Amino acid sequence: MTAAVAGTPTATVAELRDRPPADVVLSGVTRTYGSTTALDALDLHVAGGEFLAVLGPSGCGKTTALRAIAGFEVPDAGTITVGGRDVTTVPPSKRDMGMVFQAYSLFPNLTAADNVAYGLAVRRRGRTERRRRAAELLELVGLADRGDRYPHQLSGGQQQRVALARALAVAPQVLLLDEPLSALDAQVRVQLRDEIRRIQLELGTTTVFVTHDQAEALSVADRVAVLRAGRLEQVASPDELYSRPATAFVARFVGTTSAVPAQLRADGQVDLLGTTRPVAGPVPVGDVVALLRPEQVVLRPDAGGRGRVVTRTFSGGTTRVTAVLPDGTEVAADVVSTESTELVPGTAVEVAPTARPVLLVPAGDA
Amino acid sequence: MLGTLPFFLLVGVVLLLPVVVLAVEAFRVTDPVTYEDTWSTSAITSVTTGAYGRAYLGSLRLSLVTAALGTVLGLGLAAAMLSVRRGRLLRRLLLTASGVLANFGGIPLAFAFIAAIGNAGVVTALLSDLGITLGASLYSTTGLALVYLYFLVPLMVLTITPALEGLRPQWREASDVLGGSGWQYWRRVGGPVLLPSVLGASVLLFASAFAAYATARALVGSSIPLVTLQIADALSSNVLVGSEAQGKALALGMVVLVGAVMLVYGWLQRRASRWSA
Amino acid sequence: MTAVDTAAGLPAAAAAVDPGPAPTGRRGPRRAGVRVARAVLFTVLGAYFLVPIAASVAFTVRDRGTGGLTARWYTGIPSADGFAETFGRSLTLGLLTVAGTLLLLLPTVVLVTLRLPRVRRVVEFLCLLPLVLPPIALVVGVRSVLSWAPDHFYGTPLADAFFALQEPDLPWILVLVYVVLALPFAHRALDAGVRAVDLGTLTEAARNLGASWPRVLVTVVVPALRTAVLNAAFLTLALVLGEFTIASLLGFRTFPTWIVEISGASPQLSVSVSVLSLLLTWGLLVLISALDRRRPRTTA
Numbered sequence: 001m002t003a004a005v006a007g008t009p010t011a012t013v014a015e016l017r018d019r020p021p022a023d024v025v026l027s028g029v030t031r032t033y034g035s036t037t038a039l040d041a042l043d044l045h046v047a048g049g050e051f052l053a054v055l056g057p058s059g060c061g062k063t064t065a066l067r068a069i070a071g072f073e074v075p076d077a078g079t080i081t082v083g084g085r086d087v088t089t090v091p092p093s094k095r096d097m098g099m100v101f102q103a104y105s106l107f108p109n110l111t112a113a114d115n116v117a118y119g120l121a122v123r124r125r126g127r128t129e130r131r132r133r134a135a136e137l138l139e140l141v142g143l144a145d146r147g148d149r150y151p152h153q154l155s156g157g158q159q160q161r162v163a164l165a166r167a168l169a170v171a172p173q174v175l176l177l178d179e180p181l182s183a184l185d186a187q188v189r190v191q192l193r194d195e196i197r198r199i200q201l202e203l204g205t206t207t208v209f210v211t212h213d214q215a216e217a218l219s220v221a222d223r224v225a226v227l228r229a230g231r232l233e234q235v236a237s238p239d240e241l242y243s244r245p246a247t248a249f250v251a252r253f254v255g256t257t258s259a260v261p262a263q264l265r266a267d268g269q270v271d272l273l274g275t276t277r278p279v280a281g282p283v284p285v286g287d288v289v290a291l292l293r294p295e296q297v298v299l300r301p302d303a304g305g306r307g308r309v310v311t312r313t314f315s316g317g318t319t320r321v322t323a324v325l326p327d328g329t330e331v332a333a334d335v336v337s338t339e340s341t342e343l344v345p346g347t348a349v350e351v352a353p354t355a356r357p358v359l360l361v362p363a364g365d366a
Numbered sequence: 367m368l369g370t371l372p373f374f375l376l377v378g379v380v381l382l383l384p385v386v387v388l389a390v391e392a393f394r395v396t397d398p399v400t401y402e403d404t405w406s407t408s409a410i411t412s413v414t415t416g417a418y419g420r421a422y423l424g425s426l427r428l429s430l431v432t433a434a435l436g437t438v439l440g441l442g443l444a445a446a447m448l449s450v451r452r453g454r455l456l457r458r459l460l461l462t463a464s465g466v467l468a469n470f471g472g473i474p475l476a477f478a479f480i481a482a483i484g485n486a487g488v489v490t491a492l493l494s495d496l497g498i499t500l501g502a503s504l505y506s507t508t509g510l511a512l513v514y515l516y517f518l519v520p521l522m523v524l525t526i527t528p529a530l531e532g533l534r535p536q537w538r539e540a541s542d543v544l545g546g547s548g549w550q551y552w553r554r555v556g557g558p559v560l561l562p563s564v565l566g567a568s569v570l571l572f573a574s575a576f577a578a579y580a581t582a583r584a585l586v587g588s589s590i591p592l593v594t595l596q597i598a599d600a601l602s603s604n605v606l607v608g609s610e611a612q613g614k615a616l617a618l619g620m621v622v623l624v625g626a627v628m629l630v631y632g633w634l635q636r637r638a639s640r641w642s643a
Numbered sequence: 644m645t646a647v648d649t650a651a652g653l654p655a656a657a658a659a660v661d662p663g664p665a666p667t668g669r670r671g672p673r674r675a676g677v678r679v680a681r682a683v684l685f686t687v688l689g690a691y692f693l694v695p696i697a698a699s700v701a702f703t704v705r706d707r708g709t710g711g712l713t714a715r716w717y718t719g720i721p722s723a724d725g726f727a728e729t730f731g732r733s734l735t736l737g738l739l740t741v742a743g744t745l746l747l748l749l750p751t752v753v754l755v756t757l758r759l760p761r762v763r764r765v766v767e768f769l770c771l772l773p774l775v776l777p778p779i780a781l782v783v784g785v786r787s788v789l790s791w792a793p794d795h796f797y798g799t800p801l802a803d804a805f806f807a808l809q810e811p812d813l814p815w816i817l818v819l820v821y822v823v824l825a826l827p828f829a830h831r832a833l834d835a836g837v838r839a840v841d842l843g844t845l846t847e848a849a850r851n852l853g854a855s856w857p858r859v860l861v862t863v864v865v866p867a868l869r870t871a872v873l874n875a876a877f878l879t880l881a882l883v884l885g886e887f888t889i890a891s892l893l894g895f896r897t898f899p900t901w902i903v904e905i906s907g908a909s910p911q912l913s914v915s916v917s918v919l920s921l922l923l924t925w926g927l928l929v930l931i932s933a934l935d936r937r938r939p940r941t942t943a
Binding site: 070071072091092093094095096097098099101102104105106107108109110111118119121122123150152163166167169170176 | 534536537539540541542543544545546547550554555558559641642
């Protein structure tokens with residue numbers, strides 16, 4: 001898989017890399033189907049050369065947003081510009097984009113090489129150029145020896161690699177990825193995910209990647225946009241999204257959180273599980289819910305402790321241990337596996353936070 | 367296995383044996399004086415010329431034209447049906463109607479058309495009240511083609527709909543994003559992917575039209591040169607000794623022609639679907 | 644505009660339709676053009692398919708004497724000379740053909756699926772053959788075989804059997820040929836049914852519980868394939884009730900040959916019988932589609 005990384009870049013890679021990056025701007029994009037609103041005045045800015053993941057549960061409008069950028073959906077309101085050019089009503093074939101679909105999008109009657117060269121063929125480029133470019137792109141995705149295969153002779157992962165090569169063959173301004181990994185096996189998924197990221201870094205093409213899998217989004221993207229009910233919930237780097245979620249929805253959707261009741265004092269400190277911690281932002285005084293990450297919680301075996309271990313799930317280096325408090329609150333903690341041997345279900349434990357909660361929300365909103 | 371024996375037995379005796387017998391006995395003639403059977407190719411050679419030859423040509427022309435028209439119209443209708451968004455009810459309605467109409471051949475169909483645009487037909491009377499006469503007679507080759515399409519178009523809709531539904535929307539979308547026009551998509555992807563199914567369906571239409579007998583008999587008697595009508599005539603004429611052999615030769619000719627079409631079809635099919643599993 | 648001209652104008656309308664899956668969310672002039680072409684196609688073809696049926700009904704309910712409406716052609720059907728005899732015969736032939744087809748094909752399809760996948764292609768090919776083999780050619784061959792009885796076997800038990808097959812009151816030879824003609828439709832229905840239910844697991848479970856093969860067939864396979872079996876049965880019945888070529892050329896009187904027989908003397912009666920037989924076929928096929936819809940879609 002490293003064929004194109006080592007050595008001098010091929011002509012195709014050089015051409016792709018030398019394109020000035022284009023940004024994508026959605027302003028106030030709205031799309032409704034009958035009574036359901038798929039996109040609700042969505043504002044989104046994808047910087048040139050950026051890898052942006054659009055993340056959200058099914059039905060949040062992320063696919064509609066991508067299809068609007070591609071041109072398959074015409075917004076009811078709002079505009080879409082690419083590199084400063086308004087493309088809101090431009091048909092998909094005139095948008096200069098590359099797109100990889102969920103699955104089964106390869107033309108079944110064409111070989112892998114012909115699939116890759118399709119965009120050049122419809123642009124009436126010469127046979128020599130088509131051949132050269134198809135070969136170079138297949139090499140880029142690690143399938144140099146599969147050019148003469150038909151799609152049904154390729155595995156799911158290989159098909160998606162060809163689809164990626166096909167999308168890149170037209171040297172698109174923007175690369176759109178519509179859950180391209182969701183139909184693949186877990187192992188292939190991780191492998192291809194990393195490869196997509198490697199290729200994107202190498203080429204610097206502006207990329208929008210739609211997924212419902214938060215791990216996928218966090219691991220590859222420069223920034224992640226979380227969508228909920230057609231609106232943008234938060235857009236930030238993976239790091240920031242995880243450590244400083246803007247809303248309870250983001251905190252819960254990205255990573256694991258435990259919701260623990262707490263009291264916010266007038267002096268800006270919060271009483272949480274018997275400890276007192278400072279709070280950053282302004283939150284109304286009174287009963288609140290603190291959202292804690294599993295690595296922000298410690299569990300100490302203590303016969304007089306208020307918590308009781310209910311489950312433990314081994315996952316290699318760490319073990320996820322869940323304890324329940326007297327009021328029924330469940331708190332998850334990640335414990336180094338070698339230090340978790342005592343924490344078996346039924347053990348009485350003391351539960352304490354080790355850091356400031358990622359988010360405090362008013363008690364009613366949790 | 368024992369359980370499949372009755373199946374193979376019946377197919378062997380009622381389907382394959384008659385065809386073999388046909389192939390052999392078409393080369394036997396009975397002497398009109400001595401009633402001796404002898405080997406001869408006279409029946410076979412007689413069916414390729416004269417009235418019989420014209421009957422083959424008439425049948426071939428009628429079935430090729432109606433199969434082609436039926437293919438185009440059925441494809442158009444199926445595509446139009448599938449292109450209606452949120453048209454699930456329409457789809458179900460049309461498919462059920464197609465299932466019914468594709469089976470609506472034979473005698474009732476002929477009578478329905480006679481009642482509509484026959485000499486004493488309802489539509490004929492209606493039009494003649496308005497001072498219009500029909501451009502072509504129902505009792506002609508054109509009329510017969512019009513009637514055949516009545517069951518061929520639904521048959522096409524029934525057989526091609528699954529193939530059309532098998533065209534993935536992603537293919538069209540991928541082609542669009544890559545800069546392809548609608549025409550380019552159909553020439554490079556949609557058409558080639560659909561071709562094997564369309565070929566198969568049109569061969570089925572051809573075979574149906576070529577073999578149609580009841581509709582033609584009820585509509586035109588034997589006034590139009592069609593090989594099925596000639597076979598029936600040969601078999602029912604008990605006066606002419608040797609007409610039975612003529613019938614066998616004519617029938618064998620039909621089997622050979624259909625067989626040839628199937629061979630061409632098989633070859634085209636293999637070429638057209640090289641890319642599939 | 645004449646009816647013939649209308650049909651000739653159709654291909655242009657069909658070619659104008661973009662036969663693609665609905666392009667999603669694209670609006671504008673191109674889409675409107677597609678919609679107009681589609682509407683024209685539906686209207687013209689709709690008229691083409693409805694007019695003959697409507698005309699048949701009009702033809703048979705119009706009283707030529709008074710100019711009013713009459714139902715006498717319909718009420719007169721049951722007592723018409725030859726109706727009871729031929730319809731009864733066709734119905735009997737139909738039921739026998741259904742029974743024969745199922746008895747023959749059901750074990751074959753099941754066994755081929757479970758035990759003999761090697762002969763699958765052969766069975767499929769043989770079952771498709773009647774679809775392309777002209778029935779009239781088949782019937783000429785059948786006649787030749789039947790004529791062996793007087794010509795070659797005269798006086799032997801085989802000849803007696805051949806003659807018994809051709810008993811005019813109940814011609815069993817028609818049942819045999821009709822079973823062959825029904826093979827393509829029945830096979831497709833049953834094969835689809837077998838593929839839809841996981842027959843392998845079902846029968847394995849039953850066999851593990853100690854059931855014998857015939858018992859498995861009756862208690863497991865048939866209930867699991869109920870819809871498919873009904874489907875095949877109805878299609879077969881509809882085929883037999885409308886079959887003219889074979890019966891006519893073998894010289895038997897069945898319901899369809901009777902309709903032709905009376906058409907000269909009483910066109911209205913023959914058309915009204917046609918309308919009724921059409922309705923009967925429709926009823927059967929609509930019933931099939933209703934059954935199809937009721938079948939739970941367990942496999943995606």
